[in-house]
Amino acid sequence: MRSVRARAALGATLVVAVALTAAGLAVLLVLRGNLTDRAGLEAEVAAREVAGQLALGATYAELELGDEETHPVQVTDEEGRVVAVSKDLEAVSGTGTAEVDPVPSAPVPSPGDDDDDDDDDASTPPRGEVSSDQPDFANGTATVDGETADYRFASVELTTDEDVTLTVHAGAPLAAEQEAVDTVRNSMLTGLPLMLLVVAGVTWLVTRRALRPVEGIRRELAAITASEDLGRRVPEPDSRDEIARLARTTNETLTVLEASVDRQRRFVADASHELRSPIASLRTQLEVGEAHPELLDVPGAVADTVRLQGLAADLLLLARLDAGERPGRAAVDLGALVREEVSQRAADRIPPEASVADLGPLEVAGSRGQLARVLGNLLDNAERHAERAVAVSVRADRGDVLVEVTDDGAGVPEAERDRIFERFVRLDDARSRDEGGAGLGLAIARDVVSRHGGTLAVGTASAGGARFTLRLPSAGREPAADGG
Template sequence: MRSVRARAALGATLVVAVALAAAGLAVLLVLRGNLTDRAGLEAEVTAREVAGELALGRAYAELEAGDEDSHPVQVTDEEGRVVAVSKDLEKISGTGTAGVVPVSPAPVPSQDDDDDDDDDGDDPPRREVSSDPPDFTNGTATVDGETADYRFATVELTTDKDVTLTVHAGAPLAAEQEAVNTVRNSMLTGLPVMLLVVAGVTWLVTRRALRPVEGIRRELAAITASEDLARRVPEPDSRDEIARLARTTNETLTVLEASVDRQRRFVADASHELRSPIASLRTQLEVGEAHPELLDVPGAVADTVRLQVLAADLLLLARLDAGERPGSTPVDLGALAREEVSQRSADRIPPAVSVADSGSLSGPLEVAGSRGQLARVVGNLLDNAQRHAERSVTVSVRADRADVLVEVTDDGSGVPEGEQDRIFERFVRLDDARSRDDGGAGLGLAIARDVASRHGGTLTVGEGPGGGALFTLRLPGRTKS
């Protein structure tokens, strides 16, 4: 059963069925118990009436209760012999004695003897009906040819002749059986109807509740088939779990769309950037093959180097996008900055470096991370500064509380305020740096920010003291233990 509606309807129906069955059984048991107790009370009343008459010395044949067909009565003596029965009693069970014919001659009590004893002045004769709760049993009796079930009450008494008699009086259970049967039949008739109603209502309610889910499923299936991530699933007006699911799904689609768009742009831009040096290198090689004297070896080497750098940048970005974690090796940013600057002493604008005291940090301005990736960040910042500087490039490394700051400043035209976030996007070059020969592929700053973020730091750009660009790399330092 794969349908949620069917499972919900079946589950609710089973739960209601079990609950109704348990409740119905409890009602039947309580009803039967109450009606049985009422029949037992009637039987007890009849038994005590007969016992009271016998205790007063009434003759067995004159017992009034014995004339009632609806309450069969059987009286036995100490030896279990039947001494009296009610009128038309033909058969009885459940009283311990099946006899319905009184013994003959029966030990009939005498009212006259009772009076003589009183006249003698001796102790009054003993007449007592037991006050103990009677014993109850169920049995059957045949009265005037009709057999029925009865509830029998047993009461003991002592006559004035010190004879102990036992009175068994019954009350019919026909009313109890009829009431129980009526209620049971009503329940058996009404239970299926109620279960059908519960199943139908549960099906409809579940169907209505899950209708938005079906809409979400259909829209997701359409998005999967069309590969159009710009579409969104419908969000219901309710504030329940389904509405939250729809909102979360749309948020996921938004992030996925942005990621796919970014990947598509990345692939397109990478293809475009790779096409130029490859095409240039191929052209030079083809010309050199046809006319060796015209082969531009320096140009071919430059294109090859540029192609190598671009491939390395793309590979690093792919690793960063894949979630590659930097190492935890201690890296001295001061020494790293000096090393990068020393390699650029012959450049058009040699950068200057200044390293301040480590302050509260352990060691000389150390951070935890990948030395190779951090060297790539500093190198990219220096490349960008030298590309835009007019006369000077400065690198400073200092401690700022628990962080280490690397600041790269140039005296160029700076970065417009509206472009300060955009320059960190991939393959982005500002209008004054469109030349691929001078401006690069537009990946250096994007790589620098991604590496900084992977190391738990930030990379921002602002205006330098001389009006140029000021790039600030902030990384958490390794504090003294």
């Protein structure tokens, strides 16, 4: 069963069926119990009425047993022998004995009989005692005048004035109880299927209406997949339920996916453009060298090759970062790393000056190679734009390690401070220089720092140039944010 509507309708129907069945059984049990107790009460009243007559001294022959068909009566003595029964009682069960023929027994004295005690008041009739204990109840059958029916029997004990213990068994018919239970049961058996059909139909319609927006989302997603047009969006219902949130989340995902695909396309286009220039230059120089070896510009070819190699390395690193590559968690001493990077640039156009604080921990967790790449890119950028001086400092700051790279160049306009970290972005002054890079260094630096749980920002240095501030969490402290 692949349809959500069908599963929902079936599930709701099963739940309702179980609930109604349990409720119906409970109703039948309560109804049967109440009617049985009512019949037991009637039987008890009839039994006590007969017991009262016997306690007042009535003989068995003088007993008024009422309606034999409604309340059949059987009286037994201490030995379980039947001493009196209702008229036309032919068979009985549930009273302790199935006998319906009275045995010869001493009659109970009538209210007017005298005894041998001269001290007794002749005008006071002898009296027995009816037990006040709760009578015993049992279900059984009785055949009266050829008709057999079910009865609820109550058994009441009494003691006559002659100290004889008798038990009166009186019954009340259970026909009304059985008829009521059968009527209710038949009504339930008739109404249950109809109610289940209504529940299934209503659930099917409600679920269909509720899932209609989902079908619209599915169709639109299928159309987007077929057309590969990520600019389309799925319809968002006006409701505030889970389906509306699903539609909004889907559209947000499509927006992020569209931006990612556009960024990837721009990346491929920019990479192709940046690679075309050094490759074309290198090819031209090699072709000229092949035709005129004396005109081969070997230093220029080497420079183009180095530039091409660096650009390829940058593109590969960006591809790994975009693929979600995580940095290592080795301890890296940023102070030592800065000294090492600065020492390798002694012959640069503007050798940087390093200032490393001796106080506080300067170790961070991450990839030494990637962090060295970040420092190298920042120093290259500062040297490219500096006039006379480039400085780098490292110090501990509130549980972080802070690295600042400054120059005395023109600085970065405030409107361009976020844009310079985008890929293949170069400001106009950088484009006008031959030594300008491809615009990937700062983008790589921010991506690497972000994946190390740090931040990279640009501001204005005291000398008027640019100040790049790199902040990384110290080793042993969890990053404040996951940049991956």
